[in-house]
Amino acid sequence: MARITAGVGSSHVPLLGVAHDQGKERDDYFGPIFAGYDWTREWEKREKPDVVILVYNDHASAFDMKIIPTFAIGCGERYAPADEGWGPRKVPDVIGHPDLAWHIAQSLVLDEFDMTIINEMDVDHGLTVPLSMMFGACEQWPTTVIPLAVNVVTYPPPSGNRCWALGEAIARAVESFPEDLNVQIWGTGGMSHQLQGARAGLINPEWDNRFLDLLEADNDAVRHIPHIEYLRETGSEGIEMVMWLIMRGALGPRVKTLHRHYHVPCSNTAIGHIVLAPD
Amino acid sequence: MSHTDIHAYLAEFDDIPGTRVFTAKRARQGYHLNQFAMSLMKAENRERFKADERAYLDDWAISEEAKLAVLARDYNALLDMGGNIYFLSKLFSTDGIAFAEAVSTMTDMSWPEYRQMMLEGGRSPEGVRSIREGR
Numbered sequence: 001m002a003r004i005t006a007g008v009g010s011s012h013v014p015l016l017g018v019a020h021d022q023g024k025e026r027d028d029y030f031g032p033i034f035a036g037y038d039w040t041r042e043w044e045k046r047e048k049p050d051v052v053i054l055v056y057n058d059h060a061s062a063f064d065m066k067i068i069p070t071f072a073i074g075c076g077e078r079y080a081p082a083d084e085g086w087g088p089r090k091v092p093d094v095i096g097h098p099d100l101a102w103h104i105a106q107s108l109v110l111d112e113f114d115m116t117i118i119n120e121m122d123v124d125h126g127l128t129v130p131l132s133m134m135f136g137a138c139e140q141w142p143t144t145v146i147p148l149a150v151n152v153v154t155y156p157p158p159s160g161n162r163c164w165a166l167g168e169a170i171a172r173a174v175e176s177f178p179e180d181l182n183v184q185i186w187g188t189g190g191m192s193h194q195l196q197g198a199r200a201g202l203i204n205p206e207w208d209n210r211f212l213d214l215l216e217a218d219n220d221a222v223r224h225i226p227h228i229e230y231l232r233e234t235g236s237e238g239i240e241m242v243m244w245l246i247m248r249g250a251l252g253p254r255v256k257t258l259h260r261h262y263h264v265p266c267s268n269t270a271i272g273h274i275v276l277a278p279d
Numbered sequence: 280m281s282h283t284d285i286h287a288y289l290a291e292f293d294d295i296p297g298t299r300v301f302t303a304k305r306a307r308q309g310y311h312l313n314q315f316a317m318s319l320m321k322a323e324n325r326e327r328f329k330a331d332e333r334a335y336l337d338d339w340a341i342s343e344e345a346k347l348a349v350l351a352r353d354y355n356a357l358l359d360m361g362g363n364i365y366f367l368s369k370l371f372s373t374d375g376i377a378f379a380e381a382v383s384t385m386t387d388m389s390w391p392e393y394r395q396m397m398l399e400g401g402r403s404p405e406g407v408r409s410i411r412e413g414r
C-alpha cells in the first residue's frame with residue numbers, strides 16, 4: 001500500500017534557483033537561506049521517497065491566459081524545465097509517476113474534486129526550485145514527481161478550506177494505491193511577498209510564523225483563513241501559502257514537526273520551510 | 280461548504296493600499312497585453328522584440344496607451360491596464376533586469392533604496408493593510 005510519510009513546505013523563489021545554479025549557495029546573502037535546508041537534504045537522503053506529490057503554481061509558463069485550471073494534476077511521463085525568459089534551468093527533466101498520478105486523478109474525480117489532467121507541460125521555478133532546495137545538485141532527481149498545479153494568479157484562487165479538503169482526498173487516494181510506495185507531499189510558494197505596486201516589498205514575519213505555528217497545530221483552524229487576510233497581511237503574492245494547506249490536509253489531524261526554518265529576505269520574499277510528519 | 284458573496288469578496292480588494300488584485304475584470308482588460316508579454320517566453324520572439332519593439336507591439340491587439348507604457352516600462356501603468364506581474368516579468372527578463380529591480384520601479388524608492396529596505400527586513404505591514412481602517 002502506498003502511504004504519505006511526510007509533508008514539506010517551502011518557498012520557491014526563482015532567485016534560489018539562480019543561486020543554486022551559479023554556485024552561490026554559501027555566499028553571505030544566500031548562506032543563511034540554504035543553511036536552513038541542510039537538515040532536509042540529509043533527511044531526504046535517508047527517507048528516499050519514491051514519489052513526491054509537488055503542489056506548486058505555474059507563473060505564466062506552461063499556462064497562459066488561454067486556459068486557467070484551478071487544480072491540475074500531471075499524469076505525464078516526464079516534464080522539461082520551462083524557459084521563463086532567460087533560457088531553461090540546467091537541471092534534470094522531472095520524471096513523472098503516471099500510474100499513481102492517474103490513480104489519484106481518477107480517485108479525486110470520483111471523490112468530487114473535478115481535476116484537470118495534464119499529460120504534457122514544461123515546469124517552471126515553482127516546481128524545480130523546491131527540488132533543488134531539497135535535493136541539491138544531481139544528475140537525476142532521486143524521486144519521481146507528480147506535479148499538482150494550483151491557480152493562485154487569477155482571482156479567485158481556491159479557498160484554504162478547499163485546499164485542505166483536496167489534501168485529505170489525495171491522502172485517501174494514495175492509501176488506496178496497491179503498490180508499496182513511500183510518498184511525500186510538498187506545498188510550495190510564499191511566504192509573505194508582494195511583487196507589485198506601491199506596497200511592493202511587504203514582509204510580515206509575525207504573520208508568517210503564526211501560519212507555521214498553525215500548520216503544526218492539532219487542529220484545522222488554518223484552513224479557514226480568508227483570502228483577504230493573506231492579501232492584507234502577507235502581500236498580494238502571499239496568497240501562494242494556500243497551497244501549503246493541500247500538503248497539511250494530506251497529513252491527517254495530528255502532525256509532528258521535524259524541521260522548521262524562516263529567513264528574510266530572498267529578493268522580494270520571506271523564506272519559509274517546514275518538514276512535518278503524520279503523527 | 281461556505282457561500283461567499285462574490286460582490287463583497289471583490290469589494291474588499293479595493294481597500295488594500297498600493298495593490299491591484301488580479302481579478303477577472305483585470306484579466307479581461309489585460310488579456311492581449313499579458314499574452315503579448317507571454318510571447319516573450321520564446322527566444323526568437325525576444326530577438327524580434329528587441330530588434331524593433333514598436334513593430335512587434337503593433338502585431339498585438341492592445342491599446343496605444345498600453346503600447347506606450349510597454350515602451351516606457353511603466354509597470355504601474357501596465358498593472359492599471361490589466362497587466363499581471365508574472366506575465367510582465369517576461370518583459371523584464373527580456374531586458375535582463377532582476378525581478379526585484381523591476382519591482383522597485385513600482386514603488387516610491389530607487390532600486391538601491393528598495394534593496395536596502397529588503398535587506399533590513401522588508402516593508403512593514405503597519406498602516407498598509409486597509410485604507411478604510413487605517414491600519
Ligand SMILES: [Fe+2]
Pocket residue numbers: 012057059126189190240
Ligand atoms: Fe510562486
